[in-house]
Amino acid sequence: MRGTLYLLIVGLGGLAILLWLGFWQVQRLDEKLGIIADIDARIAAEPGPLPANPGAEADSYLPVSVTGSFGEGYLRVLVSQKDIGAGYRIISPFTTDEGRTIMVDRGFVPVAREDIPAPAEDVTLSGNLQWPREIDSFTPEPDLTDNTWFARDVPAMAAALTTEPILLVARDTSFSDLPVVPLPVDTSAIPNDHLQYAITWFSLAAIWAAMTVAFILRLRRTPKT
CATH class of the missing domain: 1.20.58 (Methane Monooxygenase Hydroxylase; Chain G, domain 1)
Structure with a gap:
């Protein structure tokens, strides 16, 4: 018992x-x-102007619309897309009509694509602000000689492109950015x-x-x- x-x-x-x-x-x-x-509701909301001092905690995923022009040069961040394979996210400097220079994540190109032309001047694009947390102790340092980064490190990329530490991930544009295909922000990675x-x-x-x-x-x- x-x-x-x-x-x-x-x-x-x-x-x-x-x-x-x-x-x-x-x-x-x-x-x-x-x-x-x-x-999801925040991402899909109506885009507004770029805040004066956006922050990662308060303004992550904030929908924003800007008008201006792309600067020269870009950074390539190595990524992989399902059913496509390896490629790069293209990060370009963008100067708004108000005179602010930020970074725009324009989207994806296949790894074999070398020539990425800058879009025409006076363009409008909308997207979402993001401060990706992609860096850890195993992330390699960027290969500056080959212009290859292995994660989106906003402060480091901003220093390399001489911009504000603000990343706008493009969703809709007033122009065709081919061969770049936008990779809009979503919640699939959460x-x-x-x-x-x-x-x-x-x-x-x-x-x-x-x-x-x-x-x-x-x-x-x-x-x-």
């Missing part, structure tokens, strides 16, 4: 913990879906694995409950000596 009671206490305690973890992940899933929905975690915890809870029952039945069937 004591053995059965012990297994029952351990089994119910472990089951309660695993179920709590599963329901906690369901709650986190609801919260994350709400956050993503808010970001991790949301809480459903998988919840399923894992609930599965472990079911296994734990089954094992507890099996041990109790085995104990009760064991002949007493």
